[in-house]
Amino acid sequence: MILTNALRTLISKAGAYRAVFAAWNRTNIRSATSVGSGAGSARPPQVTDKNSRPPLQDHGGCPIIQRVHSLASHVKSTFDFHWSLNNDDRLPAAKRQAALRFLAPALKLAETATQVRCLDAGCGDGVHLSVLEAEAGPTTVCTGLDISRAALGKALAVGQGNWRLIQGDVGMLPFADNSFDLTISFGVLAYTGQPWQGLAELCRVTRPGGLVGVWFSPKPSGGTRRVLSVVRTLARVIGPFWRSRLADLIVPFLPILPTVSGISLFNASWRQCREVVLVNIAPPTLMYPTQDEVEVEITRCSVQLEWRDPEMPITIWARKT
DSSP: OHHHHHHHHHHHTHHHHHHHHHHHHHHHOOOOOOEESSTTOOOOOOOOOTTSOOOOEEETTEEEOSOOOOOOHHHHHHHHHHHHHTOOSOOOHHHHHHHHHHTHHHHHHHHHOSOEEEEEETOTTSHHHHHHHHHHGGGEEEEEEESOHHHHHHHHHHOOSOOEEEEOOTTSOOSOTTOEEEEEEESOGGGSSOHHHHHHHHHHHEEEEEEEEEEOOOOOOHHHHHHHHHHHHHHHHHHHHHHHHHHHHHGGGGGGSOOTTOOOTTTSOHHHHHHHHHHHHSOSOOOOOOHHHHHHHHHTTSEEEEEEOTTSSSEEEEEEO
16 A cells, blocks of 8 residues: 555656756766776767767777767666766675676686786676676776766776776777677666667677677566566656656565665665666666577677576677687
C-alpha cells in the first residue's frame, strides 16, 4: 500500500518536473570536448562535417582525436544528467570486485606484454580503468571514452594515473584501425540503440592478436522481467526528479535483485546504490540480447571466441584474427 501510494504521488507530480529538467538540459549540457588527466592536453581540432568520422591525430603512439561531434544528443543528455545526479568520488569495493573478475583475461595479457594499449569504451566512473591500473601497473596505457562529460569528470576524480579521457560515441570511435591491444565495453553497448555497430567498432580498433571483452546484462526472467518492464515504463513518464525518487524506493531491495556488481546498502552508499538502480530504469534504450546473439555478432567481426564466464553472463572475450 505504501509503495502504491508513493507511485501515485510520483505520477501526479510528473508534469511539473518535466519542465524543470528541460530547463536544466538547455543550460547545462555542453558541447563535446576532451577531458585530459594531465596539464598538457591538446586543444581539440575543429571539425566541420558532423556526419563523417573526424580526422585523426597521433598522440602517444595511439591515433586519437580530442573532440567528437557525432554524439547522439538524447543519449548524451540522459547520461550527463545521470552522472551529475549520482556523482560520488569513491568506488564501491563490490563494484571493483566485479570489474576484477571481468578483467581476468586482460590481466593475463598484461602479465606477458611489455606494454598494453587499452580502450574502455563507455568507461563511466572509471572503475575498470582503475582496476587495470592497480593490477597491471605501468605496462598498461589506458584510454577511457564516454559519451557523458559528467562521467569523464567522475573518472578523472577517481583516477590516480595518467589516463587519456575522451568524450565520444562508441558507435563511431575516433581511432584508427588496429590502435589498441585490448578493448573492453562493460554493459554499455546495450544502451546505444545500435549495439552491433558498437561491437564492430571495438573489433575494428583492436590490433590483430589483441583481445576484445564485452559484457551484456542477461534478460531478466519471470516476475523480475515483468516488474522491470512496468518500472521502466513508469520511469519514462514521470520525469527525472520523480524517477530518482522511484529509484530511492527500490534501493533498499537491491540485495535481492539480480545485479552483477552485488552493490547494496550493506557495502555502498545510498547514492551509489541509486546509481545502479537508475542505470537500469532511466535510459530510454536498453537491449537484452541472448548469449547466442552476442556470439554470432562478434564472430562476424574477424575475431575468434576465447572465453565465456558462465557465472557472470553475458561475458565474452575474443581474439582478433
